[in-house]
Amino acid sequence: xxxxxxxxxxxxxxxxxxxxxxxxxxxxxxxxxxxxxxxxxxxxxxxxxxxxxxxxxxxxxxxxxxxxxxxxxxxxxxxxxxxxxxxxxxxxxxxxxxxxxxxxxxxxxxxxxxxxxxx
Amino acid sequence: xxxxxxxxxxxxxxxxxxxxxxxxxxxxxxxxxxxxxxxxxxxxxxxxxxxxxxxxxxxxxxxxxxxxxxxxxxxxxxxxxxxxxxxxxxxxxxxxxxxxxxxxxxx
Numbered sequence: 001x002x003x004x005x006x007x008x009x010x011x012x013x014x015x016x017x018x019x020x021x022x023x024x025x026x027x028x029x030x031x032x033x034x035x036x037x038x039x040x041x042x043x044x045x046x047x048x049x050x051x052x053x054x055x056x057x058x059x060x061x062x063x064x065x066x067x068x069x070x071x072x073x074x075x076x077x078x079x080x081x082x083x084x085x086x087x088x089x090x091x092x093x094x095x096x097x098x099x100x101x102x103x104x105x106x107x108x109x110x111x112x113x114x115x116x117x118x119x
Numbered sequence: 120x121x122x123x124x125x126x127x128x129x130x131x132x133x134x135x136x137x138x139x140x141x142x143x144x145x146x147x148x149x150x151x152x153x154x155x156x157x158x159x160x161x162x163x164x165x166x167x168x169x170x171x172x173x174x175x176x177x178x179x180x181x182x183x184x185x186x187x188x189x190x191x192x193x194x195x196x197x198x199x200x201x202x203x204x205x206x207x208x209x210x211x212x213x214x215x216x217x218x219x220x221x222x223x224x225x226x
Contacts, residue, residue, distance in 0.1 A: 044217055044218070044219050045155075045163065045206055045217040045220075047208075047214055047215040047216070047217070059213050059214075061214045062214065095162055100215070103168065104151055104153065104168070104211075104215070105165050105168040105169075106153075106155070106163070106208070107165060107174075109162035109163060109164070112162055
């Protein structure tokens, strides 16, 4: 059974940083692209970033380019999202996802971790 | 960026009804369209990929169709567990974008 468990969310002040992690199990992590998708409270879904199986390609939504960095550790079956210069509009539940490319759809989702940016 | 517009934004229906949700892309996306269901307090779940391919384990009362810019999700014989929010998502080009969602409520 695929399991994706996010951690690292919490309350952070505007301009601050946070690192999200996702522990993956139940599948061969190094065979899959991975993604982050976020959802502001009571709002819709927004794709944030993708990373290729070996980490050699990364893609970001414009609103986080230069501030967020997606990375992975295939030896530890983990996915990360380093977030800097956080803004109030980054407040969301962040979901770790198996998939995103090359299939294009988000096959398996974690339960999400809430990031709140507020003073 | 490809803009995705769903209609309606909300929909009331009864158990046993047939409902259709529409998703329109701002430019042609071929058949690169996926549908998700999100139950309250849960993560979304993919229902349909590539416009019409039912994901494993998804009941056959769900179906998808369309290509180019216009797509539909149809649910026949609504069940109580189907009352949720539905999102479309295009995977034709980065950035992947979602529709704003359709809330399906019990009448």
